[in-house]
Each structure stands twice: as C-alpha cells, then as structure tokens.
Amino acid sequence: MQICTACGTRALSASAPCARCGGLSVVTAPETSAGWIGIRATFTCRGCGHRAPLDHLDIDGSVDCPYCGLSQRFEAVLWRPVLAALHALADLGASAEGRHPHAQISIASSNPHWPPKTPLISVEERHKGEDGVNQVLRAEASLGHPTCPRGHGPLRIEGGRETLCSCSACDFRARYPKAPDFFSPLSAILSNEGRTDLAPAKTVQHEGILSLTCPSCGAPLPATEGSRIVECSFCHLVSRLPGDTGKGKARSMPAPQLWWLAFSGPSLRRKELEKGPERDARSLEEAPLRKDTDPVGQGLKWAPILLFPSIALLLTGLVCLALWRTGMLG
Ligand SMILES: [Zn+2]
Ligand SMILES: [Zn+2]
Ligand SMILES: [Zn+2]
Ligand SMILES: [Zn+2]
Numbered sequence: 001m002q003i004c005t006a007c008g009t010r011a012l013s014a015s016a017p018c019a020r021c022g023g024l025s026v027v028t029a030p031e032t033s034a035g036w037i038g039i040r041a042t043f044t045c046r047g048c049g050h051r052a053p054l055d056h057l058d059i060d061g062s063v064d065c066p067y068c069g070l071s072q073r074f075e076a077v078l079w080r081p082v083l084a085a086l087h088a089l090a091d092l093g094a095s096a097e098g099r100h101p102h103a104q105i106s107i108a109s110s111n112p113h114w115p116p117k118t119p120l121i122s123v124e125e126r127h128k129g130e131d132g133v134n135q136v137l138r139a140e141a142s143l144g145h146p147t148c149p150r151g152h153g154p155l156r157i158e159g160g161r162e163t164l165c166s167c168s169a170c171d172f173r174a175r176y177p178k179a180p181d182f183f184s185p186l187s188a189i190l191s192n193e194g195r196t197d198l199a200p201a202k203t204v205q206h207e208g209i210l211s212l213t214c215p216s217c218g219a220p221l222p223a224t225e226g227s228r229i230v231e232c233s234f235c236h237l238v239s240r241l242p243g244d245t246g247k248g249k250a251r252s253m254p255a256p257q258l259w260w261l262a263f264s265g266p267s268l269r270r271k272e273l274e275k276g277p278e279r280d281a282r283s284l285e286e287a288p289l290r291k292d293t294d295p296v297g298q299g300l301k302w303a304p305i306l307l308f309p310s311i312a313l314l315l316t317g318l319v320c321l322a323l324w325r326t327g328m329l330g
Pocket of ligand 4: 214218233234236
C-alpha cells in the first residue's frame, strides 16, 4: 500500500496530492499484522455548538470543549459503532478479500471497501443521552501507517505491553500505553494525548509574567490553542502543558489532530458478508465462474465419498454370497 510520506494516509494515486494534507510524496507502507487507521475526530459541543476536536479515545463519559471550556457528558457508547466501522475498514480496505480471507468463502464481490473509491471515509454516530441531548461523534478515517512527525515516512512500531514508535532517519521516539479493553480488536492507540514519555513543560516566572519553556533546551514554547501538548520549535521535543493550561482558552476552535488506531483479527462486517443473504444470492448467480463456491464442483468432490460405502456394501454382499455358495457346493 502506498501512503503519504508526510501524514501516512493511504495514497490511491502517486500523482495526486494527499487527500488529508495535500502532500505530494508517497512511500510504501511496511507490512504489519494489524491494520492501521488514521482518524481525525470531533464532537459537537453543547455549549458553543462548534465541532470540537476529540484527539484520543475518550471513554470516561465526559469531554471538554477547548473553545468555550464547557465540560460535558459524552458517553463511551458512541465510540462502539465508530470503532466497528474503522475495524471493518482496517480488515476489508486493503484488498478484495481483505486482511483475513476465509479459506472457502470469497467476499470480493460484496466487499464495500473494495475497490477503494476515496482514501478518506466519514463516520458519524448520534446518541441521545439520558438528559435528552444529542451527542454527536464524527470521524474522518483512512487506512495508512503512522509516520514521523518530521516528515521522514513510516515509523517503526513495536508492540507489547506498551507501543513504542521510532524513526530510522531521526531521533523521534514515542511511547504509548496499552489499548484499553473497551473494544477487543483494538490492539494499539497512538495519540499525542496518550503518550507516556512526555516530560512536563517548565513554567518560568519572569517579572510577574508566567511563561512556558522547553524542558530539554529551555527555549520558550509557542502559545497553543487549546492543546495540552506542545512541540519545541528548536529541539522538536514534545512536552505536556501543566494542569489546565490551554483548557477553554483558545481564541478559535483548534483543528482536530491526526491519531492512529490498530485493529487485529476479522471484523464483524466480514462475518456478516461471509454468511449474509446477499452473499448466498450472489454465489448462486456466480457459481459457474467461481471455483471456491461452485456447487457442481463441490458435488463432484463429495460423490466418491458417498459412493464408497454403497460399493463396499455391495462387495461385502457378493463375497458373502460367494462364500455361502462355496459352502453349499462343498
Ligand atoms: Zn498526507
Ligand atoms: Zn464549546
Ligand atoms: Zn524522523
Ligand atoms: Zn527544546
């Protein structure tokens, strides 16, 4: 699979600009056992009505709007159908039979993600909370592979109890915690908010003015719009802002960040396609063209097995008859 060197989003054509970032350079993504999905997600704030970024898998039941500062109810249940849709994309989006092909059943003719029409898909989920207010989660997702934030292409990813990412061209390293047990096919989450290796930014007071500096090189950190993560423009170290810095202080709504989810194993959508009525109708229509579902071919394969006991029975009968007659003559 070809991906954008800058943001890691799948590239359907090497000549067209990246659908996500407009980047023009593409690179081949490494083969991985899990399917990686890059997403940008938002929720609709019930305070200001704007679409606010959801830059990680927030399942604790509430979210904060970085623009108006309102802390509000956001139920984890909204994530489930979205994660199921992303798992389906991770499983089915890479080829006609997808990432986990069934030995006998082909889904090529009913695969909704093949051939891919666009690198990005949109998923939206609405849920009426107990208080009667609609909660809305929107995500724009693509297949791809996480890349170095400094533009060096695909990251090396090591799984295990934690997920470790590193770039072969620079000293970028990042560490992320194990994915929560919330959705079992989800094997890893890479989001800036979740990083466990970030040092806190230093707070410096100079002539009564509080400013933030890089914990590595001491350079002043740029002002952030609502984000709790900031990158030093000198040494590129990413640090975490202390406490509530940046919460509800943005002058404009910050854009959602790109973060990554890895999914393992066959998706529910695949299982539906494998046994769905759609497939049954199709496989009958296409029977003469497809070896794997050809009822005639299967019938022939089974025939000798069914025939064998009958022949064996007949032979036994004949031998018995012969023996009996020999006995009679003798
Ligand atoms: Zn891109
Ligand atoms: Zn708001
Ligand atoms: Zn790099
Ligand atoms: Zn620095």
